[in-house]
Amino acid sequence: MYAFNYHRPSSVAEAVKLLKSSPDGRCLAGGMSLIPTMKHRLASAADLVDLNGIKELAYIKRDGDALVFGALARHVEIADSADVKKSIPALAALAASVGDPQVRNRGTFCGSLCFADPAADCPAGLVGLNGTVLTDKRRIAADKFFNGLYETTLEKGEIVIGISFPIPEKAGWAKFANLASRFAIAAVMVAKTGGEVRVAVTGAKASVFRVPEMEAALAKNFSAAALDGIKVSSTDMNNDLHGDPDYRAHLVGVMAKRAVQTAMG
Ligand SMILES: Cc1cc2nc3c(=O)[nH]c(=O)nc-3n(C[C@H](O)[C@H](O)[C@H](O)COP(=O)(O)OP(=O)(O)OC[C@H]3O[C@@H](n4cnc5c(N)ncnc54)[C@H](O)[C@@H]3O)c2cc1C
Structure with missing residues (x-):
């Protein structure tokens, strides 16, 4: 690990000031992604601004x-x-499907969004449920937050302070996980909110994406049967030891149907 200065501010204003005054400052939330990356010297920070003291x-x-x-x-x-289980049970299910107990006890939803791992679950939750990212200076719509592999549209030193989700009429989460890491090989969040249907997929490409053909079919008829015959293209799908593009494209179809079935209860 490269050397760094450690800071533990007690307010967002103090954290913003610390990040502004650093040539290369980073936030630390749960540390579940950042610390291993720093330990492997794949990332470094002149200043680590620990958010955990900001009540x-x-x-x-x-x-x-x-x-x-x-x-x-x-x-x-x-x-x-109880609030999440009552208002968006699919979001509670997504959070319960992340990693293992150790990762869930430390890791944060916002930290996962900021890391923008292509196999992470939270990006599909944000985009599928059409959430809004709240930062220290602005509100960012879900569709404008990710910028490809491990990239977001956050500016240098910008801090995510929270997320806001509209309550959907129906939403469902389905994940096909890698049994070793629990990361998604393909996972889908489907939600119907105020007449709009969203289908967001993670794990299958370099970044979270929506499936417009499925969204159009579900807007007409919100049932798993409405997805019959919709073939998801394997173009640009990930190709690794866990699955080739055709396998992942097939999985997206299966997970989307399961997500709709879950949403229907
Ligand atoms: C073994 C293992 C299994 C895992 N399995 C899964 C899984 O199945 N599904 C899944 O989705 N994830 C999985 N994860 C990742 C986990 O969800 C992490 O919690 C998450 O990726 C990062 O959250 P964190 O709070 O730990 O962030 P950190 O590691 O603290 O930070 C990650 C990045 O985000 C930045 N950051 C953090 N918070 C903010 C903020 N508020 N504002 C601006 N920048 C910020 C940091 O500077 C850093 O660059 C796994 C991780 C491990 C180690």
Whole structure:
């Protein structure tokens, strides 16, 4: 690990100031992705700004027609939250499917979004449920947040402070996980919100993506049968030891149907 300065601010304002004054500062949330990457010297930071002392970021709440949580909401808290289970059970299911208990106890939904791992579950949750990323300076729509493999549209030093989700009428999550890492080989979040249907896929390409043909079919008829005959193209799908593009394209179809069935209860 390269040497770094460690900071533990107690407010967002203090964290922003620390990041602004550093040539190469990074936030630390659960550390589940950042610390191993730093240990392998694949990432470095002159200053590590630990968000864990900022109490205002640790919350999950229902706020009118939205479910909102802070940057320190951990996977286990989202999975176990009565508010999440009641308003968006598919999001609780997604959080419960992340990694193992150790990862869920430390890792945060927002940290996962910021890391933008192509096999992570949270990006599909954000895009499928049409969430909004709240930062220290703006609101970023789900479709504008990711910028490819491990890339987001966050600016240097910008801090994600939370996420807001509209409450869907129906939503379902289905994941085909790598049995060793629990990361997705292909996973799908399907949601119907205010008449709009979204189908967001993770694990299958370099970044989360939507499937417009499925969305159009489900908007007309929200049932698994509506997806019969829709072939997902294998172009640009990941090709690794866990599955080739054709296998992944097939999995997306199967997971999408399962997600719809889950959404239908
Ligand atoms: C063994 C293992 C299995 C896993 N399995 C899965 C899985 O099945 N599914 C899955 O989705 N994930 C999985 N993960 C990843 C896990 O979900 C992590 O929690 C997540 O990727 C990162 O969250 P974190 O809070 O630990 O972030 P950190 O590691 O602390 O940070 C990750 C990156 O985000 C930045 N960052 C963090 N928070 C903020 C913020 N608020 N504002 C701006 N930047 C920020 C950091 O600077 C860093 O670049 C796994 C990880 C491990 C180690």
